[in-house]
Amino acid sequence: MATMHDVARLARVSVSTVSYVLTGTRPISDATRARVLEAMAELDYQPNAMARGLATRRSRIVGLLMPMSERGFGATETAFVTGAAAAASDAGYHLVLSPIGAGDLDDLRRLASQRMVDGVALMEVQIEDGRVGVLQETGVPLVLIGRTSDTTGLSYVDIDFDQTVREAVDHLVGLGHRRIVYVNHSAATIAAGYGPALRTRDSFVAAMTGYGLEPLMIPAEDSAAGGRAALAQAMTQAPDLTAVLAMNENAIFGILAELAVRRRAVPGDVSVVSMVTSPAVAELAYPALTAMTSPGSALGRIAVEALLRQLDGTGAHHQQLLPCALEVRGSTCPAARPDNELTGTGLPGG
Template structure:
């Protein structure tokens, strides 16, 4: 293993000079810099991460806590994680992957040990038990998601309230009157992850203003659960002509079932999905959708975190504005019978 001292000797300078060449924290003459850089190249030097962390009290690592369960929004989670890793690397940081398993202890461990300089939390619940710890510590953090109380925290999320409203507007504009929301699995609501409720609230209040009638039904993913849910909806409100689907794994089953029941999309019923664009474009009908901007969320989170690490940070809540893309699954409401 090549050390700084060896590089220094090889280049005929002192160790501190090499260090300053590397960090750029003091001015170095061009000739010295070049000599040092050549030595680094020739010897294949890589600074030792542990020594660096010890001496500087900065690890250049960002911790990312992902949810343990893989039952929902997996592609979204993955895309966020990858965006976080990529963005972090671009700023010279590495990413430590933590699962929710350890819970609050993970926060304690990471902040206590100096393993990471900062952390990003995904899948934040409304009243998350990790939040008090984050508020206590002076280690910067960013949440992806929105807890009930955001004081002293920085959060990044899609504006799910506006998303719901946007869906209502689009359907109202097309003349629909009775709409149904196929929500996330009941467990998601029980867990109080927030985003599902926020979508619903936004959608309901805008619907009220627009005179839409809304029926909300949570739904596990999969074909069978969707079949049951759809049957109930059509039973209770046969006149339903608009659907808003917030559960990725209910999208394709819904389309199949509608087809099977002889309801054409978009002639008879309209469907809006809240999902990543990939899902919307790969479905059996190209879906009008509000995209979940996973990449943006990951990127924003890292950039805010780094701003904080550099002292430029401010605690605030960034809600990304939703965008509705019209594709082939929505159209004018059919004339009343």
């Protein structure tokens, strides 16, 4: 494999001159530059990524900022990352994962000031997310995988939570379920302004009241123990519940366990739908979970592609919502007993 010294020898210049041609850090005459480029072509010399980056003033690295929690990554979160990494690789970029959350603004300022990345994609976006302002102030191109409350002038891709929740509720109501409980993320996550938790809460209220039904939401810690506690609370507040809708993958297995302990069969006694879930997670459960399947890989890919268009100056702001897709498996079935109170409410069969 040819080296920079080989190029310098063939072009009859110094190694430093070859370096200057690659990096553009000093002016080089057109004739000398031509000799160096001809030598590189003849030797099939491939400059390393750092040299190419210096020449173009780019690192060819994009960052994916995703805060890490103690629970780590599950299959659903991983799909976002793999989709983003594939899009970056296809364009000749490297993707670097950084655990910078909405509260780590000093760390973000350091990262932005060092210009180690050409642009960033933000995950786990809060309704009011300070990371956006820091990146705008420092001039770092960005795209959101999620949405803030004000998206003016921002590029984002996100799940269409309104449609996703509505279709999940439609599925359960269509099966005759009237007493449906929604298990969300934790109370602390909701209070912190995590976008998906707030949007699904509001969408659940709208979907249920649209059917004339009472919406009951239970927050749950992101753990199996949190799911068990949430189900116990739900049974206390709604002992007649016949369906659970959940957007908390770690809690869902605790929900299923607590139902088993209470001898409530799934789906015979209680139907369960998991939202924003990967097929890999849905099929781990028994019975396999009916789920609103996450478009995570597509969202990661679209976000990075939109970011790279910003870097190339070929794309305007990109704003797009994708719904989850309903995949019916073994955890839902018609309600165990007909509820005559549904008549006249506008529900199926009413």
